[in-house]
Amino acid sequence: MSFVTVENVWQAYSGRSILERVNVEVEKGQFISIVGASGCGKSTFLRMLLAEEVPTRGAIRIDGGEPAREPNPERGVVFQRYSVFPHMTVRDNIIAGEEMATRGGWLFGGARRAAAERADEMLARIGLNHVAHQYPASLSGGMQQRLAIGQALTAKPRVLLLDEPFGALDPGTRVKMHDFLMDLRAETGMTVFMVTHDLEEGFKLGDRVLVFDKPRWDPQDPGAFGATITYDFDARNGGIPFQTIEEKKYDPALA
Incomplete structure (x- = not known):
């Protein structure tokens, strides 16, 4: 099937x-x-x-x-122009990806701390853990697109x-x-x-x-x-x- x-x-x-x-x-x-x-x-x-x-x-x-x-x-989606939130840090963008997949939207307290830990794991996986506190505008085009893909994958589509x-x-x-996308796909x-x-x-x-x-x-x-x-x-x-x-x-x- x-x-x-x-x-x-x-x-x-x-x-x-x-x-x-x-x-x-x-x-x-x-x-x-x-x-x-x-x-x-x-x-x-x-x-x-x-x-x-x-x-x-x-x-x-x-x-x-x-x-x-x-x-x-x-379903997760990534567009040509980097589909991330410019007013959020890199880490918060990843957390937002999980929040968007969560019934009720926002995460608080222990749930948000756990989401932050998972966000750090994702950032390490996509090679952006060293810029977790920066904003998307400070990143290169390839880094922004990696962030957009990481944000989409956080929701586990x-x-x-x-x-x-x-x-x-x-x-x-x-x-x-x-290469990055094919590694993630594998x-x-x-x-x-x-x-x-x-x-x-x-x-x-x-x-x-x-x-x-x-x-x-x-x-x-x-x-x-x-x-x-x-x-x-x-x-x-x-x-x-x-x-x-x-x-x-x-x-x-x-x-």
Whole structure:
């Protein structure tokens, strides 16, 4: 049984189709890279996985559960621009990650002291224990992104979602962040979905590479149809297609 199941998902805004007939099954622990041209719905798909958006049609399930109607601790997310709280210290940012996953939100007394100890363990793990009392603005780009990933992992999500997480980094820092993410992934066994515009990065990090594109195109109305998964490559087997999604002819019954 697949861990993440996407069943005939469609999404439309103001009647305009963005995604259509998206179907994919992902095993627990897989790293899925998502690529495609700008505007083809990659980030929309990620927001639906996060449950920040609800599909117009279809369902997304984690481990056979009911489709989520809003974000929850099962899903952690890291954006291209460092998604940390600038007014909090590095340690407090990690504690905040745990608080966001806790019913009631805030931690006090012994619970907060215990969370601070766990935060220090996480900071040591991600190599930021020496800057625990500093604020994010004093950190380099790579350190801020490590902090954002550490904050997301503190909530122990079952699925980690990454939206162009390394796009703003210089090439050297980007390579280091690749190694850092792969080490964390090996330690935690988490399931990862990452949107990237860098095809080489997608194949380097991913077990599979999903390509989003529009199989249907109306030259008179380019926005008439939505994108879907057109290719599903096995990145660990020389790029051989894991599954090729053949173009489907327009079926009025599915519109």
